Amino acid sequence: MNKFLPTSTAGSLPKPSWLAQPETLWSAWRLADQDLAEGRQDALSLSLHEQDLAGIDIVSDGEQTRQHFVTTFIEHLNGVDFEKRETVRIRDRYDASVPSVVDAVSRSRPVFVDDARFLRQQTRKPIKWALPGPMTMVDTLYDNHYKSREKLAWEFAGILNEEARELVAAGVDIIQFDEPAFNVFFDEVNDWGIAALERASAGLTCETAVHICYGYGIEANTDWKESLGSEWRQYEAIFPRLQRSHLDMVSLECHNSRVPMDLIELIRGKKVMVGAIDVASRSVETAEEVARTLRNALRFVDADKLYPSTNCGMAPLPRDVARGKLKALSAGAALVRAELTGNQAA
Ligand code: ZN
Numbered sequence: 001m002n003k004f005l006p007t008s009t010a011g012s013l014p015k016p017s018w019l020a021q022p023e024t025l026w027s028a029w030r031l032a033d034q035d036l037a038e039g040r041q042d043a044l045s046l047s048l049h050e051q052d053l054a055g056i057d058i059v060s061d062g063e064q065t066r067q068h069f070v071t072t073f074i075e076h077l078n079g080v081d082f083e084k085r086e087t088v089r090i091r092d093r094y095d096a097s098v099p100s101v102v103d104a105v106s107r108s109r110p111v112f113v114d115d116a117r118f119l120r121q122q123t124r125k126p127i128k129w130a131l132p133g134p135m136t137m138v139d140t141l142y143d144n145h146y147k148s149r150e151k152l153a154w155e156f157a158g159i160l161n162e163e164a165r166e167l168v169a170a171g172v173d174i175i176q177f178d179e180p181a182f183n184v185f186f187d188e189v190n191d192w193g194i195a196a197l198e199r200a201s202a203g204l205t206c207e208t209a210v211h212i213c214y215g216y217g218i219e220a221n222t223d224w225k226e227s228l229g230s231e232w233r234q235y236e237a238i239f240p241r242l243q244r245s246h247l248d249m250v251s252l253e254c255h256n257s258r259v260p261m262d263l264i265e266l267i268r269g270k271k272v273m274v275g276a277i278d279v280a281s282r283s284v285e286t287a288e289e290v291a292r293t294l295r296n297a298l299r300f301v302d303a304d305k306l307y308p309s310t311n312c313g314m315a316p317l318p319r320d321v322a323r324g325k326l327k328a329l330s331a332g333a334a335l336v337r338a339e340l341t342g343n344q345a346a
Pocket of ligand 1: 010180211212215311312313
């Protein structure tokens, strides 16, 4: 376990083919009932094993027990009707069929806490756990009750805080909120998005992170990226407010993106998870390519605050590609670690 430049993933890892259709986002389960419950746990153990084999320092559940990074959490809440679906434009980018908020939202039981406890029993490494962020949850629903994105986000933040506190009690070391919507709705992010995130992470005794990316490598995202021009400056609109928040870490998309690396200076003081693995490409990075991205980031962030990571989740990738990318991340981080410490054995 490296305490210097510790590696981690931004989120999901591919699921085994006996659990869900391979290379497919949000694929349906191939098991049911008790078989599904056991199958998900087995997949979680396998995912930990893969991370260990690749030398990943801060491990996760690989999101093996969830179908979707937002809706699986929402499915467990009261006030949302999954039968009443509406087609809405999400992330201001593509239309999706989403469930409706029909009543006050609340959480009557923990969602991921048993899974976190199960993972904790199997490893002594630090665990990072991803939850959807309040704004991204709001942006993945049709709201027929609060009729205010801000009000609904505030309610979700309270619910997320309850879940996060129980995850910490179960042994989670870092809670990461996924907020891809932060790259789209800048005014709302500054008005209430970051405030809602601070409510979701209030009083947590673990480290807190926010993951802000340009999405999985699906067509709608790839097309959107093509429209963003030669420099992606979205982070610039939200980093100043984020810098003043109490969040400890920020997880960013860097490798193969057109984000100018110097924008990291706007979150001075924060720990930065630098995405050094491109999840929209099936070609496996070389250690040197990973190292180059990390060295580039080191021009703007102190080495003790740099966390090599992936750009986003790897759920839709073939398993051997994901495995290769995890190893490349470790190898690239090891190169830079050795350069910084002068210890070739690192
Ligand atoms: Zn992401």
